[in-house]
Amino acid sequence: MITIDRLIGEFDRALRAVAGIAHASRPSPGNEMEENPLGDEERAHAAALMRVNHVGEVCAQALYQGQALTARDESSRKALEEAAREEEDHLAWSAERIAELGGRPSLLNPLWYAGSFALGAAAGVLGDKWNFAFLAETEHQVEEHLTGHLEALPPADRRTRAVVEAMRADEAKHRATALALGAAELPEPVRRAMRLASKVMTTVAYRI
Numbered sequence: 521m522i523t524i525d526r527l528i529g530e531f532d533r534a535l536r537a538v539a540g541i542a543h544a545s546r547p548s549p550g551n552e553m554e555e556n557p558l559g560d561e562e563r564a565h566a567a568a569l570m571r572v573n574h575v576g577e578v579c580a581q582a583l584y585q586g587q588a589l590t591a592r593d594e595s596s597r598k599a600l601e602e603a604a605r606e607e608e609d610h611l612a613w614s615a616e617r618i619a620e621l622g623g624r625p626s627l628l629n630p631l632w633y634a635g636s637f638a639l640g641a642a643a644g645v646l647g648d649k650w651n652f653a654f655l656a657e658t659e660h661q662v663e664e665h666l667t668g669h670l671e672a673l674p675p676a677d678r679r680t681r682a683v684v685e686a687m688r689a690d691e692a693k694h695r696a697t698a699l700a701l702g703a704a705e706l707p708e709p710v711r712r713a714m715r716l717a718s719k720v721m722t723t724v725a726y727r728i
């Protein structure tokens with residue numbers, strides 16, 4: 521059952537996600553790497569890629585929140601909450617790295633958040649099987665996308681790369697969790713539509 525306390529808690533999370541205030545429970549993997557000198561262009565490129573990832577993590581917050589609100593059984597909710605905590609680490613790590621690179625988060629974060637929350641809630645209405653299917657496919661696409669970023673990031677930017685690599689490992693785990701919870705397989709047209717939506721989001725977020 522959704523209690524008032526819980527709703528207030530979720531609303532607080534929403535505000536923090538949109539404002540970019542996140543508390544990491546694990547230190548950023550980037551901290552273990554030294555800061556190599558980067559050219560201006562490389563630095564700006566890395567910051568823009570991390571802005572895209574940060575938007576992805578804002579969306580992940582919205583998605584997992586929507587999921588946790590609608591997930592029916594207790595053990596599913598526990599697994600989702602654990603993944604959500606890791607997503608919060610990602611949110612904090614990417615925000616931290618953007619700042620280190622001298623960039624700024626997306627100005628459209630409230631919009632990204634609202635869109636994802638609506639999608640997550642819509643998937644939630646369809647029941648756990650489709651809820652988790654949507655989640656598994658999202659995590660899968662994020663994983664692929666992060667692999668692309670590892671190819672695009674300056675090789676010398678080891679701090680950013682360490683963050684992206686750790687995020688990618690977590691996303692693979694989240695996908696496995698969603699599958700273990702009984703995710704159905706999404707029809708191909710839905711997967712295509714999701715790819716298209718994420719293409720729009722990543723293209724816009726790289727700039728704004």
Ligand SMILES: [Fe+2]
Pocket residue numbers: 577580606607610687691
């Ligand atoms: Fe993430």
Ligand SMILES: [Fe+2]
Pocket residue numbers: 580603607659690691694
């Ligand atoms: Fe994830």
